Amino acid sequence: MKKYLLASAGGASFLCLIASSICVQAVPVNTITANKQESELKLSDTNFAIEISNNLESKSDNVKNVKQKNNKKLTQKQRAENVNQANSNQTGVDETTKASEEIEQVTSVSQLSDVQPTDWAFQALQSLVERYGCIAGYPNGTYRGNRAMTRYEFAAGLNACLERVNELIATATNDLVRKQDLETLRRLQEEFSAELATLRGRVDGLEARAAELEANQFSTTTKLQGEAIFAAIGATGGAPGREDPNIILTNRVRLNLNTSFTGKDLLITGLQAHNFLGGLDGSGSVQESLGLASPLLSASNARTSFEPQFPGIDPKNLSARGANSVELYKLLYIFPIADKLTLFAGTSAEVSDAFPAILPFAGEGQESISRFGTLNPVLRVSGGTSGTGLASAAGFIFNLSDAIDLRALYGSVNANIPQNAPDILPSVSGTPLGSGIFGGSSVVAAQLTLKPSRSIDIGLNYANSYHEINILGTGLTSSDIFALSGANIGLGIPVKLNSFGGTVNFRFSEQLALSGYGAAIFVDDSSGRVNASSTFTSWMVGLHLKDLIKKGNTAGILFGQPLYRTDADGDASLAAAGVQRATPYHLEAYYKFKVNDNVSITPGAFVLFNPEGDSRNDTTTVGVLRTTFTF
Known part of the structure; x- marks a missing residue:
């Protein structure tokens, strides 16, 4: 079953839920506890014995003396062979230290083809192993490097036999242990007492460390993931008569707790804090400083990808939020009920949580630097990607x-609010998005994802929305507020939206992809008090490059038309009075440099032509230098 939720700490969508059982592996994440029996390491683990042997061989003169003493018991022929292979053996030691193959149980020392069976101890151990089955080797029956078994490796096998015999005696099966075998074990213990003591000391130390890690572990069922974004943002252009805003330094930090109770389900709890400003009137935002923001909530073409849609305010009740205040931005539970069917529900969720982005530019902390470039606008309708988990959803x-x-x-946006607050504007209450699961602003959305070939992904979207006030809820354009524009159409007019979108990603190769989307949003009056409708359209096309210059680095070049009102009927108008209508365009380029697995730096810029669909506005450039830390 292939379905997954993107639980990456950053990005416009927190879940992917595409084509495989939950993409964040839904398993108990603390490997110390989940594999407790493995962490209680036994000396019969030959891989472990080999590693100890190699470390001791390379660092301890005492070990060399022990090996020399053992070599005196070899035949003249063996010593000659060992001298001839001295250099290659050292290489074998290094290779063995790096070996990570899984080991399998074997029942005869003779299966270990590179162990020379000439010493009395080998023959004695061979007899014990064949009788009690107590040594392990590599699946192919050999030790790395084509060298003789070291005394420490031998001691590991001996210790395994000692433990096996002890088990037989402890379980009252001492009749299975021969008296002569006990005497052989005693002699072998005396011969290899130094090696046995060293190995046991190492195991005791590992077990103590494992116990300490277990005692201080975060959780046996929960994995903590985090993302921190530091970004410098500068802009020039904007509305006539506006001065360029100062360069600002912003941050957004997210901590995500991914919990699995059954190994197949996933509970996602996300906390975030950021220092973006805006509030009800947009003051303090780059968009407002440029003069390109809506009169309320600072919706604009000039938004960056990692900026929340409603900074500085809770749109549910219009209460203020301070900079860097901690908020719950994600609470969602995903659980399979059949082989091909998975359900999800939560009180802080976004449309994009459930729907695959398709676009390779998606990823607020890693890819496109603009809100325009990361997702199809249909996913953003009704605050579907507000960055704050605006809705309760199932x-x-x-x-x-x-x-x-x-x-x-x-x-449903205000599912937790039982009644509307008193009006603060005509037909606009203090809870402007409504109240109740079915009584307030709501959205029904669907996505059909098609993969006709390995190189093509297609996403088809539809959303039906009801908004208690006259907004789109995308945050992509200043026309987001007063979606129906007209002299007699106020903010308190409720609207209904039918939104259609399509997204395509075509991979020419693993390194190069051509992607794009198209969207149309049809807005109609839902009050019956006016006769009005409008249509908004948007499109984008772009090239995405992977492993550019260096493996892990990515780059994107995007061009398209931001959301733009292309039609208006009835009492609605195409634009407010004084606006000189012109089709807006967006051009963007960025390059993500991967410093290491946890740090990336992304410089980039996007240029807005006829921003907000008004030719009076100057061509605007927004530059971003984003550094993203993941952990």
Whole structure:
């Protein structure tokens, strides 16, 4: 079953839920506890014995003396062979230290083809192993490097036989242990007492450390993931008469707790803090400083990808939020109920949590630097990607086949509020998005994902929304507020939206992809008090490059049209009075440099032509230098 939720700490979507059982592996994440029996390491583990032997061989003169003493018991022929292989053996030692193959149980020393069976101790141990089955080697029956078994390796096998015999005696099966075998074991213990003591000391130390880690572990069921973004943002251009804003330094930090109770389910709890400003009137934001923001909530073409849609305010009740205040931005539970069917529900969720992004530019902390470039606008309708888990939502993921995937959800913005607050503007209450699971602003959305070939991904989206006030809820354009524009159409007019979108990603190779999307949003009056409708459209096309210059580095070049009102009927108008309409365009380029597995630096810029669809506005450039830390 292939379905996954993107639980990456950053990015416009926190879950991917695409084509395989939950993409964040839904298993108990503390490997110390999950593999407790493995961490209680036994000396019969020959891999462990070899590693200790190699370390001691290379660092301890005492070990060399022990080996020389043992070599005196070899035949003249063996000594000659060992001298001839001295250099190659050292190479074998190094290779053995790096060996990571899984070991399998063997029942005869003779299966270990590179151990020379000429010493009395070898023959004695061979007899014990064949009788009690107590030594392990590599699956191919050899030790790395084609060298003789070291005394420490031999001691590991001896200790395994001692433990096996002790088990037989402890379980009242001492009749299975021969008296002569006990005497042989005693002699072998005396011969290899120094090596046995060294190995046991190492194991005791490892067990003590494992116990300490277990005692101080975070959780046996929960994995902590985090992302911290530091970014410098500068801009120039904007509305006539506006001065360029100062360069600002912003941050966004997310901590995500991914919990699995059964190994197949996933509970996602996300906390975040950021220092973006905006509030109800958008003051303090780059967009407002440029003069390109909506009169409320600072929606704009000039938004960056990692900026929340409603900074500085809770849109549910219009209460203020201070910079770097901690908030719960994600709470979602995903659980399979059948081989191809998974359900999810939560009180802080986004549309993009359930729907695959398709675009390779998606990823707020790693890829595109603009809000325009990361997702199809249809996913953003109704605050679907607000960055704050605006809605309570429930839905399903149905994998019809490896090539067809269907997802759908219902989301309610103010599900936790029983009644509307008193009006603060005509027909606009203090809880402007409504109240109740079914009484307030809501959205029903679906996505059909198709994979006709290994190189093509297609996403088809539909969303039906109801908004208690006259907004789109995308955060992508200043026309987001007053979605129906007109002299007699106020903010308190409720609207209904039917949104259609398509996204395609075509991979020419593993390193090069051509991607794009198209979207159309149809807005109609839902009050009956006016006769008005409008249509918004948007499109984008771009090239995405992987492993550019260096493995792990990515780059993107994007061009397209931001959301733009292309049609208006009835009482609605195409633009407010005084606006000189012109089609807006967006051009963007960025390059992500991967410093290491945990740090990336992304310089980039995007240019807005006719920003906000008004030719009076100057061509605007927004530059970003983003550093992302993941842990």
